[in-house]
Amino acid sequence: MAECDSRGLPISTESPQAAGQYRIGIDLLLSAWPGADDTLRQAAELDPHFALAHAALARLHAIKAEPAEARARIATAQEIVARNGSPREISHVAVLALAVTGQSAKALESALAHLDAWPRDVLILSLPLGAFGLFAFSGMIGHDQARVDLCERVAGRYDADDWWFLTYRGWSHAENGSVSRGRDLAQRGLERRRANANAAHAVAHAMFEQGAKDEAEKLLDGWLPEYDRAGMLHGHLAWHAALSALERDDPQHALAIYSKYVRPSASLGLPINVLSDTVSLLWRLQAYGHEVPSGMWEEVESYAGSRYPTPGLAFVELHTALLAAATGKHAAAVDRIKANAQRVADGVLPAGPVVPAIGRAALAFANTDYAECMRILEPVAADVARVGGSGAQREIIEDMLLLAFMRSGDSAKARDLLDRRLHRRPSQRDARWRGQIEV
Template sequence: MTRRDSRGLPLSTIFDRAADRYREGVDLLLSAWPGAAEALDEAIAADPDFALAYAARARLHAFRGEPAKAKARIATAEGVVARRGTERERSHVAILSLAISGNSAQALERALAHADAWPRDVLILSLPLGAFGLFAFSGMADHDQARVDLCERHARHFDADDWWFLTYRGWSHAENGNVAHGRALTQRGFDLRKNNANAAHALSHAMYEGGAHDEAERLIAGWLPGYDRAGILHGHIAWHAALGALERGDPEQALAIYADCIQPSVTAGMPVNVVSDTASFLWRLKAYGHTVPTELWQDAAAYSENYFQKAGFAFADVHMALIAAATGDKTAVEERVRAQMDLIAAGGLAAGPVVPAICRAALSFAEEDYAACARMLEPAAAEVVRIGGSGAQREMIEDMLLLALMRSRETVKARELLDRRLHRRPSSRDTRWHGLLAA
């Protein structure tokens, strides 16, 4: 009897328990739900020659910012699959190996080809998708559309009640501007599997993009207490709640959420989330005119010293520069910018010149040279999407430009930008700022 994965693809294991625990482990992984590591370890124990179980375990190590462990696991998977594995499984392992080793462009190319051959191989199809997927971090200016195109190309291969596909298809549409359709799809996915942090996250994003900030806060308040703090998205989903509190002018509540769920000492999030969430929340808090306790910036800086020290990961580069600028480490920002410029000259920074432009602008903003900040950000504004992440995460850069324009008395430009934002998505904060400009 052929054992199969959760989407019906055959597995090279003869052990029922190995297949069962693999199916459970992958679904937990795709849900960002605790227990995936244990389930996959049990699959490996049941069949030490089960390559895909090692590969999925490697993917989890990569999520956790454990590159040495990830590389060791994927190397084991490569050795096993060479001896016992189908064509699909060999391709599956090879693509994850490319992603884990940092060969993102090759991994993306191979993942798209793999999806054409085996579209229901969801662990591989997931790689280009999401805010931190291979498309988002490719440096492409149209990666939001590329995600939609990928999902629509393969939609016919998925059941109408596939909770995973509904979640990522919905996310892709909402991020690409088709918010109502994206929210409806994501809501269906969430209703089918509530124990799915990716669905709760995607649904809160869709609500945010549609201007339904109060609904997003209520969703998170009702759902987050049932998500174990060991879940890798716990701190990030709380970050959305903290932004909601800031949006309605409640910095005390925002800070309380930060202290309880987001700061480095309390979260079990992925390093890229911890660095970006701490940096962007604290930046927003200060930029919006609220007091940021000095020790919070210091804690964020201390955590970041262990990660992303080498320039070249655009999304992390921007947030590392924010932390350095906010803590007065001008040298660190300048060194990172020089390294980025060297990479650009060598063709090695896919996102291109927008990255050093944002880093320099962040330093100018921190030094209260708002005119210089605006000069650097204005020509780069249309290219910010290239750094990856979500629209909600990148909005901080637009806020920086808007506030720099307001504070350098570029009133006409600031009002035009606010008008575009209010047309795109209602916001009580933007309404308040618009009132200030009109006064």
């Protein structure tokens, strides 16, 4: 009897033990749960000619920003699958090869074509989805809708209780504005597999979009202790809890969470999350008028310099711009802005001109030139979604524009933006700011 993956697709291995480890490892990977690397490695060791096990390890190395290991694993998978792979497996490995070697546009095109033929190939379906997926980092303005469209197109091919599909279908709907539906789907995913960090994350995001900060804190307080700190989303989920503390105007509790779980020396998360979570939380603290303790910015600078010394993803560039501006490294910020502007001109930065514009606006904000910040940021505000990430992550740019309105004395624009935000979701902080404008 042929071996199959966890969604019933045939896999080329003659080892039942390798197949079993592969199924477990893929589900650990898809739930952002510790142990995926060891389990998938065992699958590859049990059957060294198991191409999909090597390909899954390549994907995991790429997620963890380990490019050399990812390239080595995918090369092994390509060599094996060329000899004895099925058409699906050959295509599966080819899509992953494009993704892990940084050919994102081709990877997205190939993934969508692959899914037309094999919609239940769950690892390939995971590639376009999520805050850091191929859609999010494609530079398109409508990536939230694109994720929903893809999920709905394949929904009929997944079981009604498939915990992973419920999770990502829910997250996609919540990010695209159908928050109640998205929360319901994601909660069902969490109920069906509680050891699922992606589901806890999706539910927390939906709660954020609903303005249900107290519920989000209760969820995370009850669930996070079950999640090993080695889990790739542990620090990021703690970041959500710290944001909730800031929402309550409790910077000391936010800093306590940051120090214990989020800062570079404490987090075991993905580098892109460590950078974005640390920069955005410290920036918010500083911008909202709270003191950032000595040494915290310097620690983040050191981490960013070691992990992201040269321009890369638009989402990373957003945060390196905020970091340089907030810490007074304005010459370095100008150099990075120029480099990103050249990348836009060369056509190699899909998000386009919004990236250097955010850098210039951050510098103006740091220099308390709020009128200049407004002048730069207002025309591109609608394009910020092009950098990828989630709505909660991108809100920092809207916060910068809002604070520029308030501090420049443009009460009408500040009031209009706050009213739109409060209509979108309740917010204690926005309500406080709205009250300040009326004084």
